[in-house]
Amino acid sequence: MDFVLTFLGTLPGAITQGLIWGLMAMGVYVTFRVLSVSDLTVDGTLATGGAVCVILIRAGAPVGAAILIAFLTGLLCGLSTAFLHTKWGIPVILAGILTQIALYSVNLRVMASKANASISVDKYSLLISQRYVRETSLRNPLYFLVIFTVLVIGLLYWYFGTESGSALRATGANPRMARAQGINTDFQITLGLMIANGMVALAGALLAQYQGFADVNMGRGAIVIGLAAVIIGEVLTQKFFINFALKLLAVSIGSIVYFLVLQLVLQLGLNTNDLKLISALIVAVFLAVPHFSKRMKMNQNKGGEKNA
Numbered sequence: 001m002d003f004v005l006t007f008l009g010t011l012p013g014a015i016t017q018g019l020i021w022g023l024m025a026m027g028v029y030v031t032f033r034v035l036s037v038s039d040l041t042v043d044g045t046l047a048t049g050g051a052v053c054v055i056l057i058r059a060g061a062p063v064g065a066a067i068l069i070a071f072l073t074g075l076l077c078g079l080s081t082a083f084l085h086t087k088w089g090i091p092v093i094l095a096g097i098l099t100q101i102a103l104y105s106v107n108l109r110v111m112a113s114k115a116n117a118s119i120s121v122d123k124y125s126l127l128i129s130q131r132y133v134r135e136t137s138l139r140n141p142l143y144f145l146v147i148f149t150v151l152v153i154g155l156l157y158w159y160f161g162t163e164s165g166s167a168l169r170a171t172g173a174n175p176r177m178a179r180a181q182g183i184n185t186d187f188q189i190t191l192g193l194m195i196a197n198g199m200v201a202l203a204g205a206l207l208a209q210y211q212g213f214a215d216v217n218m219g220r221g222a223i224v225i226g227l228a229a230v231i232i233g234e235v236l237t238q239k240f241f242i243n244f245a246l247k248l249l250a251v252s253i254g255s256i257v258y259f260l261v262l263q264l265v266l267q268l269g270l271n272t273n274d275l276k277l278i279s280a281l282i283v284a285v286f287l288a289v290p291h292f293s294k295r296m297k298m299n300q301n302k303g304g305e306k307n308a
Helices: 002-034 042-058 063-086 092-110 141-159 163-173 175-180 185-211 222-237 244-267 272-307
Strands: 116-118 213-215
Touching: 002 042, 002 141, 002 163, 002 185, 002 222, 002 244, 042 063, 042 092, 042 116, 042 185, 042 213, 042 222, 063 092, 063 185, 141 185, 141 244, 163 175, 163 185, 175 185, 185 213, 222 244, 222 272, 244 272
Parallel strands: none
Antiparallel strands: 116 213
């Protein structure tokens, strides 16, 4: 009984984190599923978004402006990776690694060579804060994050239905055919990487406010969580969520499920030092589900043919 009550007590925090990281995972979805590339820039971009937001708020900037500038900074991070890939011919996965490494130094510069920078909800006006996650008042970050997630999904759904968004999707689906149709694929790849990293930096800005600080290492392993959210969401909803907007919603659901599973595992008493190992195992299990499902269907089909 105590175990159940303790787990229920962690639900608001787990769901809130899931919604924040779900925004980041949508950025991963844009590169991983729409563009069909693996961008590792996100580990650095998340920390950059958090660092920029925190430093601007500490300097007296309005929180809305700080988040917007963090988003624009994320666009530049994506542009850097895209430049290395499209102009210098570096494979996108290596270009992302190079940008990620460079961003570590950038983040230290932004935070004045400090490993972290804190902000308190008592001193600064923040959009969300972990302090209120258990309250039922409007200060609870869950209300804001649910509305914000719906707005972001609606905006992305609208954009990917436009001519520009369709060209981006065509580039990811079949680059050669897209070029044959007169689409500038290099531009579309650049645009996709910028949108993705802008989303990641936006999530970093919200995460920094929620936890009350930005850390130079806060983005470490972000790509794993992002991929986990995408895969988990697809595994759980692939039979029901066909529409593009629903697929984006599935990513957010996958992120929430990931953090709920993580909390459940930690409640079992496992060492927090094993957190990365646990995360990797959760991702591996959900990645393996589609594979084993296909194998089971193939075996069933073979069994049916033999009986026939």
